Amino acid sequence: MDDIPARTVDIVVVGAGIAAHRFVARMLEDPDRAVRITVFGDEGRLPYDRSGLARVVGGSPASAGELDRAPFRDDRVRLIDDDRVLRIDRGGRRVRARSQRWYDYDALVLATGTHAHRLDVPGIRARGSFLLRTMEDAHMLRAFLAVRATEMPRALRAVVVGGDEGGVDAACALHDAGVQTTIVDAADRLLPTHLTLPAASALRGIIEARGIAVRMRTRVTRVDPDATGAVTAVEFQDGTFARTDLIVTTGARPRDELARNAGLRTRPGGGVLVDADGRTSDPRVLAIGDVAADPASGGTEAALASADRAAATLLGARVASPVGHGWHGSPGGIEVVTLRVADGDEPTVDVPLPSRGDRVFGEVVLSEDARVVHRVTVIGASADASLAGLAPGSLDGQRAARTLLAAAVAEDGAEACTHGLPSAPLEVLAAELTDRGIRTVAEALDGAVESRGCGPCLRRLALALQERPEANFGVRPGDRGTLRPEVRLRGTTAAPVLEVRVGADSDGALLLVVGRLAARREATVRIDRGLLAVSGLRAEDMPDALADLRSAGAVVPEALIGGADLARPGGPIAVVRHPSRTGRRAGGARSAEGSA
Numbered sequence: 001m002d003d004i005p006a007r008t009v010d011i012v013v014v015g016a017g018i019a020a021h022r023f024v025a026r027m028l029e030d031p032d033r034a035v036r037i038t039v040f041g042d043e044g045r046l047p048y049d050r051s052g053l054a055r056v057v058g059g060s061p062a063s064a065g066e067l068d069r070a071p072f073r074d075d076r077v078r079l080i081d082d083d084r085v086l087r088i089d090r091g092g093r094r095v096r097a098r099s100q101r102w103y104d105y106d107a108l109v110l111a112t113g114t115h116a117h118r119l120d121v122p123g124i125r126a127r128g129s130f131l132l133r134t135m136e137d138a139h140m141l142r143a144f145l146a147v148r149a150t151e152m153p154r155a156l157r158a159v160v161v162g163g164d165e166g167g168v169d170a171a172c173a174l175h176d177a178g179v180q181t182t183i184v185d186a187a188d189r190l191l192p193t194h195l196t197l198p199a200a201s202a203l204r205g206i207i208e209a210r211g212i213a214v215r216m217r218t219r220v221t222r223v224d225p226d227a228t229g230a231v232t233a234v235e236f237q238d239g240t241f242a243r244t245d246l247i248v249t250t251g252a253r254p255r256d257e258l259a260r261n262a263g264l265r266t267r268p269g270g271g272v273l274v275d276a277d278g279r280t281s282d283p284r285v286l287a288i289g290d291v292a293a294d295p296a297s298g299g300t301e302a303a304l305a306s307a308d309r310a311a312a313t314l315l316g317a318r319v320a321s322p323v324g325h326g327w328h329g330s331p332g333g334i335e336v337v338t339l340r341v342a343d344g345d346e347p348t349v350d351v352p353l354p355s356r357g358d359r360v361f362g363e364v365v366l367s368e369d370a371r372v373v374h375r376v377t378v379i380g381a382s383a384d385a386s387l388a389g390l391a392p393g394s395l396d397g398q399r400a401a402r403t404l405l406a407a408a409v410a411e412d413g414a415e416a417c418t419h420g421l422p423s424a425p426l427e428v429l430a431a432e433l434t435d436r437g438i439r440t441v442a443e444a445l446d447g448a449v450e451s452r453g454c455g456p457c458l459r460r461l462a463l464a465l466q467e468r469p470e471a472n473f474g475v476r477p478g479d480r481g482t483l484r485p486e487v488r489l490r491g492t493t494a495a496p497v498l499e500v501r502v503g504a505d506s507d508g509a510l511l512l513v514v515g516r517l518a519a520r521r522e523a524t525v526r527i528d529r530g531l532l533a534v535s536g537l538r539a540e541d542m543p544d545a546l547a548d549l550r551s552a553g554a555v556v557p558e559a560l561i562g563g564a565d566l567a568r569p570g571g572p573i574a575v576v577r578h579p580s581r582t583g584r585r586a587g588g589a590r591s592a593e594g595s596a
């Protein structure tokens with residue numbers, strides 16, 4: 001912070017979770033640094049990794065998730081592990097704890113994590129109803145299982161409310177402990193903040209294959225206790241019910257009330273708003289971990305990355321901002337890596353990655369022209385080195401995604417499917433796409449029905465589209481105006497349609513050319529998301545029109561200048577039209593054209 005004096009700096013950290021632990025460790029890296037850090041926790045224990053809780057329920061020792069104690073042995077750190085901060089006095093730069101004491105700060109770091117979110121339904125306080133948020137919760141649940149198992153002549157049954165990482169983790173741990181378990185969530189998919197529908201259904205498949213039941217899009221509306229007050233059944237929104245001996249709720253909400261009460265800016269859905277350096281709306285107050293997480297990320301790795309950034313901010317160092325929102329977790333021991341590289345609502349295409357080895361599911365979600373990676377998800381492949389770039393906080397998700405795609409294409413080999421496309425060398429395919437003015441996966445597959453759902457075809461096409469000379473891999477939405485406009489022809493000789501794809505910040509000269517062209521011939525221009533489609537022109541107008549567009553800076557494929565083949569303009573690239581395998585040459589993209 002600019003005006004922090006050169007004397008020993010007082011830092012107060014509220015919350016003693018994994019984010020606080022990392023922050024403290026970072027601040028102490030230099031043994032000569034003059035800091036005094038006071039850390040408040042209210043659980044009466046040293047910080048631990050909450051993602052180890054389910055293992056404790058399942059029988060692992062309480063030390064599961066224990067974190068390195070070294071930072072808290074340092075003389076510069078004071079851990080107050082059983083007091084709660086109740087108020088921030090920003091004007092006086094101090095906080096008040098439940099013990100009524102005040103603590104001064106030069107910088108304040110909020111690391112308060114999340115609250116457990118208990119269901120508010122009749123019967124929820126019955127014996128056998130648990131939250132799973134703290135180590136104490138895990139111990140209570142474990143003790144309950146041990147006692148209840150002796151009272152029951154059969155395997156215990158559990159309903160876990162929450163299809164988030166905590167819910168999946170808890171359900172897997174209960175299942176491993178011999179409990180018949182059902183996950184229930186109102187969302188349409190598991191891990192809804194992290195996964196697309198296909199990814200979530202792959203995860204669901206893994207979980208169901210273990211023997212865990214999953215009920216999505218439903219809510220628990222009532223918990224029925226028996227005569228002794230113990231949970232005996234739950235009722236769902238649709239009126240059905242399930243017998244159960246326990247119910248575990250894992251939902252959580254950002255614990256942002258301290259910040260709100262202190263007038264700091266918060267998100268409408270909960271959570272403290274921070275800038276790229278981790279500062280809140282008061283530059284002396286920073287926030288890290290779950291309480292400051294973007295709703296689409298969160299989780300352990302994001303908490304660690306945010307602690308690194310906040311420490312760097314206070315130390316005057318710089319940590320490059322991560323690209324996109326990511327999440328990496330292993331609920332129930334199932335590795336899940338997902339990175340949202342680019343946001344935006346432009347249409348996308350899902351390119352599946354093949355299952356192989358440990359990888360059960362993979363997908364790369366690309367813009368329609370395959371140039372921008374929107375999202376990458378891999379489930380079940382911890383050892384995959386190419387995932388390194390996909391970790392939350394990574395700087396090169398685009399490149400990592402491309403590496404994954406290229407590796408998948410190499411693994412597919414030439415004979416992966418019978419649709420003809422995979423046999424064409426990539427550069428031949430890329431040249432074919434360029435020559436034909438094909439820009440998107442959909443255009444390339446137009447008419448090639450079999451290839452549409454074919455993983456090898458989609459992967460190869462995506463890679464070939466990225467290989468096109470003007471493809472600027474790594475461009476993000478927003479940079480796209482720097483790409484040159486492109487021209488292509490569709491329609492028939494009798495009714496040609498001239499298409500000009502323009503960027504977000506297009507040159508007026510080009511738009512003028514298109515406008516004049518249309519006005520001269522009384523043609524119609526349809527505009528759809530950057531695509532100008534001019535219809536009503538005559539074939540003989542084309543040479544002049546193309547020359548004008550080119551001189552206005554548009555990319556006009558040579559094949560069009562040299563005499564557009566309007567008999568088959570813009571048709572599907574021939575190679576996806578499945579020539580007979582015997583008649584195909586290795587460089588089949590062009591050779592197959594005649595058979596289309």
Ligand SMILES: Cc1cc2nc3c(=O)[nH]c(=O)nc-3n(C[C@H](O)[C@H](O)[C@H](O)COP(=O)(O)OP(=O)(O)OC[C@H]3O[C@@H](n4cnc5c(N)ncnc54)[C@H](O)[C@@H]3O)c2cc1C
Pocket residue numbers: 014015016017018019020040041042043049050051052053054083084085086111112113114132133134165166167169170255258288289290291298299300301303328329330331
């Ligand atoms: C069962 C379970 C499984 C999970 N599995 C995964 C997983 O597989 N992958 C993954 O990435 N994430 C997982 N998570 C989420 C992950 O644990 C959290 O993202 C992470 O713990 C966030 O760390 P944090 O330090 O921000 O907050 P927390 O860990 O919540 O720590 C905050 C601490 O601050 C204390 N505190 C709050 N307010 C005050 C106050 N006013 N005064 C004093 N102390 C206060 C709290 O009591 C708490 O001890 C899981 C969570 C649970 C519960």
